[in-house]
Amino acid sequence: MRLHEFQAKRLLVEYGLPIPRGVVALTPDEAEAIARDLGAQRIAVKAQIHAGERLQAGGVRIVHGPSMARAAAADLIGQRLVTAQTDEGGETVRRVYVEEGVTAERSLHLALLIDPASGGLVAVGSAGGGEGVEERARRGELKQEKVALSVSGPADRTEVAAFLQKIGLDGPSNEAGVDLVEGLRRAFVELDASLIEINPLAVLPSGELKALDVKMQVDDNALFRHPDLASLRDEDDANRIKLSAHRDQLNFVQLDGDIGLVSNGAGLGLATLDMVKAAGGRPANFMDVRTTARSLDIAHGFILLLDNPSIKTLLINVHGGGMQSCDTIAEGLGIALRRSGRKVPIVVRLAGQNAELGRYRLKSFGCSVIEAPDMGAAAERAVAVAAGRA
Amino acid sequence: MAILLDKDTKVLSQGMTGWAGTHHTAAMMEYGSTVVGGVRPGKGGRSHLNLPIFDGVAAAMSETGANASIVFVPPATAAAAMIEAIEAEMPLVVAVTERVPVLDMVRVKDALKGSRTRLVGANSQGVLAPGVCKLGVMATGSERPGHVGIVSRSASLTSEVVAQVSAAGLGQSTTVGVGGDAIHGFSMRDCVELFLGDDDTHGLVLIGEIGGYEEQEVADYLAETKAQKPVVALVVGAHAPRERRMGHAGALTFGAAGDAAAKVAALERAGVRIAPSAHLVGRTIAEALGRTH
Numbered sequence: 001m002r003l004h005e006f007q008a009k010r011l012l013v014e015y016g017l018p019i020p021r022g023v024v025a026l027t028p029d030e031a032e033a034i035a036r037d038l039g040a041q042r043i044a045v046k047a048q049i050h051a052g053e054r055l056q057a058g059g060v061r062i063v064h065g066p067s068m069a070r071a072a073a074a075d076l077i078g079q080r081l082v083t084a085q086t087d088e089g090g091e092t093v094r095r096v097y098v099e100e101g102v103t104a105e106r107s108l109h110l111a112l113l114i115d116p117a118s119g120g121l122v123a124v125g126s127a128g129g130g131e132g133v134e135e136r137a138r139r140g141e142l143k144q145e146k147v148a149l150s151v152s153g154p155a156d157r158t159e160v161a162a163f164l165q166k167i168g169l170d171g172p173s174n175e176a177g178v179d180l181v182e183g184l185r186r187a188f189v190e191l192d193a194s195l196i197e198i199n200p201l202a203v204l205p206s207g208e209l210k211a212l213d214v215k216m217q218v219d220d221n222a223l224f225r226h227p228d229l230a231s232l233r234d235e236d237d238a239n240r241i242k243l244s245a246h247r248d249q250l251n252f253v254q255l256d257g258d259i260g261l262v263s264n265g266a267g268l269g270l271a272t273l274d275m276v277k278a279a280g281g282r283p284a285n286f287m288d289v290r291t292t293a294r295s296l297d298i299a300h301g302f303i304l305l306l307d308n309p310s311i312k313t314l315l316i317n318v319h320g321g322g323m324q325s326c327d328t329i330a331e332g333l334g335i336a337l338r339r340s341g342r343k344v345p346i347v348v349r350l351a352g353q354n355a356e357l358g359r360y361r362l363k364s365f366g367c368s369v370i371e372a373p374d375m376g377a378a379a380e381r382a383v384a385v386a387a388g389r390a
Numbered sequence: 391m392a393i394l395l396d397k398d399t400k401v402l403s404q405g406m407t408g409w410a411g412t413h414h415t416a417a418m419m420e421y422g423s424t425v426v427g428g429v430r431p432g433k434g435g436r437s438h439l440n441l442p443i444f445d446g447v448a449a450a451m452s453e454t455g456a457n458a459s460i461v462f463v464p465p466a467t468a469a470a471a472m473i474e475a476i477e478a479e480m481p482l483v484v485a486v487t488e489r490v491p492v493l494d495m496v497r498v499k500d501a502l503k504g505s506r507t508r509l510v511g512a513n514s515q516g517v518l519a520p521g522v523c524k525l526g527v528m529a530t531g532s533e534r535p536g537h538v539g540i541v542s543r544s545a546s547l548t549s550e551v552v553a554q555v556s557a558a559g560l561g562q563s564t565t566v567g568v569g570g571d572a573i574h575g576f577s578m579r580d581c582v583e584l585f586l587g588d589d590d591t592h593g594l595v596l597i598g599e600i601g602g603y604e605e606q607e608v609a610d611y612l613a614e615t616k617a618q619k620p621v622v623a624l625v626v627g628a629h630a631p632r633e634r635r636m637g638h639a640g641a642l643t644f645g646a647a648g649d650a651a652a653k654v655a656a657l658e659r660a661g662v663r664i665a666p667s668a669h670l671v672g673r674t675i676a677e678a679l680g681r682t683h
Contacts, residue, residue, distance in 0.1 A: 070522065111593070114492055114493075114496060114573060115429045116572050116573065116601075116603060117603050119495070119496060119499040119573045120499065121493075121499075122498060150495060151493055151496050151500070152497070152500065181630045188493075189493060192491055192493055194492055219491050219492050219493065220489075221465060221489040221490060221491045221492065222463070222491035222492075222493065222494075224466060225466075253629055253631040263546065264546050265544055265545055265546025265547065266544060266546075266570060266599075266654055267542070267543065267544020267545070267546050267547035267548075267570070267626055268544065268546035268547050268550060268595065268668075269546075270599055270600070270626040270627040270630055271547060271550075271624075271626040271668035272668075273627075273629050273630065274626055274627070274628050274667075274668065275667060275668060275669070277628075277629040278667060283629075286630070288630050290488075291488065291545075292488075319546055319547075319549045319550040319553070320529060320530060320549070321515070321527075321529045321530040321545055321546055321549045322414065322417065322515065322526075322527040323527055323528075323545070325529070350527055351550070351553060352531075352532065352549050352550070352553065353531070353549075354528035374662055374669050375550070375668065375669045376667055376668075376669035376670070377669075384489075385682050
């Protein structure tokens with residue numbers, strides 16, 4: 001689960017993260033009042049969305065004085081902001097964060113995350129932080145350093161100091177940096193984070209450190225330990241689809257094509273997506289029915305797809321396993337078709353556990369489907385149907 | 391013979407008294423696996439499925455001689471169950487539990503350092519040696535004893551590929567699901583090492599997907615050991631939506647390693663045949679083994 005910048009800052013201040021003064025605003029009036037209270041020469045008005053690279057997309061405005069802050073907030077709130085990290089539709093800005101401007105002498109990049117290679121917690125950092133860090137990384141021009149951190153006790157201060165030295169922090173800044181990394185390490189472990197990223201980490205002319213932007217993600221699988229964090233989840237717009245999918249035991253991602261996909265298991269779901277693409281089709285979604293989903297959960301998933309007017313056909317590719325068998329998914333489809341008024345051609349490929357029973361269930365629900373013998377043929381058939389060739 | 395399992399595998403079921411534990415332990419017994427007992431703290435001394443229940447793994451091992459365990463314990467306490475088995479020096483542990491918090495898996499990995507336990511998973515469908523032993527939750531019926539070793543990160547694709555391999559007139563020596571989570575125990579590379587050393591495995595199928603480094607580790611290992619057995623790979627997720635890909639800072643730090651194309655390129659350089667599509671894996675391994683039908 002991604003947190004907003006203002007939420008992450010609020011949490012991490014408790015762990016000693018140094019940040020510029022700032023307050024979140026829901027309206028232009030509030031933004032103006034906050035800017036007046038801050039009384040700073042320069043003010044940053046920052047759109048709160050769950051995606052980075054906001055500056056280049058116009059989502060961060062540097063202004064002078066309360067009335068300009070008000071105008072920037074009026075411009076941003078309610079707009080859909082598209083950045084390199086959102087999908088094409090962008091994300092609606094519900095709030096802005098109004099913060100005092102800071103003059104940085106240098107900008108570093110610092111992140112804590114789980115390293116898949118070692119299976120442990122690491123801090124990674126670079127002297128070249130700030131705007132465009134993503135682009136530099138894509139071009140392979142970002143020189144990064146790394147240090148392993150323990151999840152069961154404090155970090156080794158000497159190792160962290162040497163790591164920070166390599167990314168250009170020395171003297172008193174180095175010492176402050178070691179405290180900062182240790183604070184973030186504690187926060188990561190105590191809050192069950194999966195990512196804490198600070199970019200830029202500004203070094204002021206005085207040597208002081210300030211975290212100008214923070215990105216933080218919390219491990220969804222650990223939210224049961226953190227009901228307070230779970231309540232920070234946004235309940236609005238694009239997330240609504242993902243949320244209802246989550247509640248219904250489905251892993252669902254909306255795409256912009258016209259073929260609705262349903263598979264059991266992430267691997268088979270990805271394989272289905274690849275086969276549809278290879279056959280020249282355009283998937284409308286990725287959907288993986290989890291092993292714990294019951295037929296009603298699955299029916300909700302199908303209704304989600306049938307409610308999407310762009311969908312011309314459904315492709316159901318299931319290989320029943322020990323945890324999720326074909327008949328449960330067939331039942332889900334049967335229930336959904338009875339509840340939804342929508343009629344689209346449905347290409348079905350059932351194999352593995354209870355495939356025969358699944359076919360029987362489809363028949364007894366009166367579902368009219370196009371059967372395919374294997375998943376390659378199913379993908380090609382669905383693409384042909386969507387293109388109006390079959 | 392198979393890898394990891396044999397006729398002498400004696401299985402202990404951790405969390406056997408819950409719904410999943412009961413259902414899948416019964417299915418393993420029905421398949422012919424030797425299950426010797428279960429663990430459920432607070433219920434020691436009782437019996438379930440006509441098997442003795444113990445309060446802890448160490449006591450269960452000394453009483454029953456169990457040499458493998460399977461973990462059905464729910465996410466909140468799954469890591470503690472895995473660590474208990476590691477501390478009791480259980481030789482083989484399969485963790486089926488899905489949605490274990492990632493930091494808990496980091497703690498489990500710490501417990502594995504210097505230990506002799508092989509931990510498969512979490513979020514693994516388990517290990518199956520057709521006709522010998524099933525230590526997992528996979529459906530059975532499509533598998534047949536044979537000489538293809540299958541290692542996978544995905545349960546659903548394993549079922550699919552097992553059926554394809556059988557349909558191509560071949561069978562499986564062992565199928566291993568290393569687990570679908572980013573951080574897990576036994577790696578694909580560990581598994582490939584065992585398959586290459588197993589006389590009964592004549593060819594390997596690797597089912598990979600986007601994210602992580604594991605396929606590249608296998609490629610490096612194959613290149614380094616100049617493996618003589620044919621290896622076929624399928625890597626899914628080339629067209630995955632961005633949400634399914636590695637998170638932002640992960641992509642910054644680990645570059646394009648998680649991309650399907652990078653994995654395919656590394657495997658091809660190591661002499662691995664890439665299956666042209668997910669529905670053609672059976673045919674590709676049959677061709678690689680010189681067996682077309």
